[in-house]
Amino acid sequence: MRRIVVIGAGPAGLAAANAAALHGVEVVLIDAGAKLGGQYHRQDALAAGDRFELPRNVEHVANAAVWAIEPVDGGHRVHLRVGPADGPDRKGRAVEARALVLATGAYDRALPFPGWDLPGVFTAGAAQAMAKGQGVAVGDRVVVGGTGPFLLPVAASLIGAGARVVEVAEANAAVTGWLANPKGALAGWSKTGELMRYAGTLARHRVPYRSRTAVIEAHGSDCVESVTVARLDALWNPVPGSERRLEADAVAVGFGFTPQLELALAARCRVEDGFVAVDAVQGTSAPGVFAAGELTGIGGAELAASEGAVAGAAAAKFVGAAVEPPVRAMAKVRSGRRFAAALNAAYPVRSGWHDWLRDDTIVCRCEEVTKRALFRAVDERDVGAVRSLKLVSGAGLGLCQGRVCGRNVAELAGVDATGFAKRPIASPIRLAELAEEEPVESPIDAEESGRALGVEY
């Protein structure tokens, strides 16, 4: 049987599963969520049913944690635990396939600032997920901060969930500036209409939207009680004297996104500039492994879906299905990447954030490593790369495995952050789960897989 495994059921993974299924390939679609759609199409978890329908030859494995991918003769073996999150009763599975599509997405980058470890400080994605998925606002009076167009839908969702958004602080230039009259590289971008609607919601609710502004401190003893926002110069250094104190019980911050690279690295895909390198059919450097969506570059849901369609078709072809080149989706990928590049250039993260930190500001939340401790370790010991940085400072050694602090502490220490995603166990599991040997489902027929395969159209 021709079978592929797709990991991640967001826009990219859904499109990949649909494209491969359309070509008669059996698809195992694995996702951490209970419902399809991932972060972008996050569904109301309290409502019955699922918005998305899948073809019959797609098996949707929900509530699953993929913790390892290993090479086997002729393909790949994917290890997962299925069941209530982090519970001891999850069922172990091992699925083999000759082709994989990785669509593991990305998560918010959070920059540290004094008080960011207080309860009441959330990532922008958390505020969005709680509002859309759980129907609850993360606070009553919320300050939204960070950079990029994503701050607009987050603020709109918070308003929809009943919160008062005190202010939206954009660290770069205002999104609303070019939104009304998109020129240059962003002219013709299909998302401007949607963003205009969010901007309209903010205007109707009289939410101040300030550019070149950031939350540089959260105050409170056991919970956020107020925040300090400040104007930033072009390098994101706070402008002295521009500080304002805002009363708020919650802060939602997001400074762009970090791709979930660990499974791609486990599958031996080459990473360039922090993203999985892919060819014109979304093929990675690892034979039979395709990648789509935010893993290959931050570009939003529409580009992710186009990449997914290309990747799903290529994976189907790789396992022997008759596939015509998906030329329309490939063209959409090319134009989508142009918009994504323009957008990413407009919303960079500048190094001035280093100066938001004080000596006692925590940089690694799990291991409670302060800036002082990090710098002392770097100064006194010979830190060559991520591995030694982790060992001498303790940063990134906790349960999140450096997902939250990795890019920040690597930047502060002056090393490349990719090493943080090299994790033999891709997501934490319990020792008893690790010790258990799962039965391998439909193992690959090594003889059949010995045939020459490829995706040249």
Add this chain to the structure above:
Amino acid sequence: MRVRFDGVEVEAHEGQTVAGVLLAKGIRSWRTTRGGDRPRGLFCGIGVCFDCLVNVNGVPDVRACQRVVAEGDDIRTQAGAELPS
């Protein structure tokens, strides 16, 4: 459905996560850190940061943002590093 949080009965709905139940009740923190004994609660909301850890039915280190509640769940705050009971 009904679950318990630190011994007190709390009303919950099908599909809610532990974090969803607690935040809806106005509870912001349900864990203290191992080193500094500092309060923590939800942070990333999508299963990445492991900050929202909580004890569910005697098992510690369960991500409150990922765990969907079930009837009768016994949810407890977690102090530092705990061993399963």
